[in-house]
Amino acid sequence: MADKTDIDEPQKKKGGLIKKILMFIFGIALLGGGFYGGIFYSGQQMSPSEEVLKLIEQDKADADAEAEAAAEAEPSKVAKDIPETPMFTTSYYEFPDPLTTNLAGSTRFIQLGVGLSTQYDESIITNVETHAMAIRSDMLAVISGFSEAEVTGKEGRDRLSEALKNAVNDRLVSLEGFGGIEDVFFPSFVMQ
Missing domain, CATH: 1.20.5 (Single alpha-helices involved in coiled-coils or other helix-helix interfaces)
Structure with a gap:
């Protein structure tokens, strides 16, 4: 097996x-x-x-x-288009010393810091600097022709500013043939 x-x-x-x-x-x-x-x-x-x-x-x-x-959720905001008006650069000139004079018919006097502006080229500011003595003399004559009541308040200052602008432009036109000053400002305005 x-x-x-x-x-x-x-x-x-x-x-x-x-x-x-x-x-x-x-x-x-x-x-x-x-x-x-x-x-x-x-x-x-x-x-x-x-x-x-x-x-x-x-x-x-x-x-x-x-x-x-x-x-x-919110209403959409839409930007407003800027109008296509030409923009000009404004140049400023401030006289280094304030102008001090008596006011017409008053015993008070006024002391002003005066600044000018133009949107023309720098030649206008150069003309102002060149003829600063004559322009200061003209501005003193204009200021002394105003009375105390005439320079009081915003409207009085605006009238004085306009008169000074015209006097400066008249002087520049007579000396350079063109004015070009567009506004007169008062950085300081003291009446005593």
Whole structure:
């Protein structure tokens, strides 16, 4: 009679071989899955700069959505168009020393700081500086011709300013052929 061990031995060899093949296939599948999983994971990972850019874009999208929601909630503001009138540069000149003189028919005197303005070129200011002595003399004559009542209040100062402007322009026209002074200002105005 044959031993049981002799009969079972070819079946064990056959079963052991199938197990080894299945384990080999399973190992290959496990390695391949790990390899492809690693590729998939590394393809999904972003560099830090890409992550920052993505966050910035997301913040911009959120801000735009908030702005749209706010715009729908409030009435929209419309900017007013600026009229297309030409704008000129204004130049100023202030006489370094104040003018002091008596007022007409009064014991009181007035001390004024005087400034001039023009929107013409710098040659007007140069002309004023060149002829400052003659212009100061003319302005003193005009101021001393005003009474205390005539220079009181805003209207009185406006009349005095207009008279001084005319006197300065008259002097510049006589000396240079062109006036060009457009306004006279009083940085200081003291009446005593």
